[in-house]
Amino acid sequence: MRDFTAKTMLLFVITLLVVIAYHEGEAISCSQVNMFLAPCLSYLRGGGNPSQPCCAGLNSLKAAAPGKAERQTACQCLKSVSNTIPGINDDNAKQLPSKCGVDLGVPFSKSVDCNRYILQWLSSITHQAST
Known part of the structure; x- marks a missing residue:
């Protein structure tokens, strides 16, 4: 019985380590952000x-970036998209989340300071949790 318990515990620890390693490797990439935003290009350029x-792509982006690291990466990618894809209107980019009814937790803008914004976001969550 003791041998069975030791093997079960070892299997549990190995499984736990695999799950933790898998989740740590799930960081969002800019190519994913670009894929989620591809259907938005006509809006970003022309409005309406x-x-x-x-x-739906914006909702997928929100789901793919639930934590601080993912949101910071998403913020940097959104900023990069705004600055590198020709013809994107910054006002359209800023309004996109509200027009879709999606709170990304990060702004979509050419000029956002992602480091500062993420710290403000974390501070607001900490404040909400303490009240």
């Missing part, structure tokens, strides 16, 4: 109303 696939 974002399409349903665009808003």
Whole structure:
């Protein structure tokens, strides 16, 4: 019985380590952010109303960036998209999350300071949790 318990415990520890390693390797990439935003290009360039696939992509982006590290990466990628893809209107980018009804937790803008914004976001969450 003791041997069975030791093997079970070892299996549990190994499984736990694999799960932790898997989750740590799931960081969002800018190519994923670009994929999520691809349906939004016509809106970002021309305005109007974002399409349903665009808003679905924004929801997918939100789901893919639940934690601090992912949100910071997403923020940097959104800033990069705003600055590198020709014709993107910064006002359209800023309004996209609200037009889709999606709170990304990070702004979509050419001029955002992602480091400062993430610290403000964490501070607001900490404050909400303590009240």
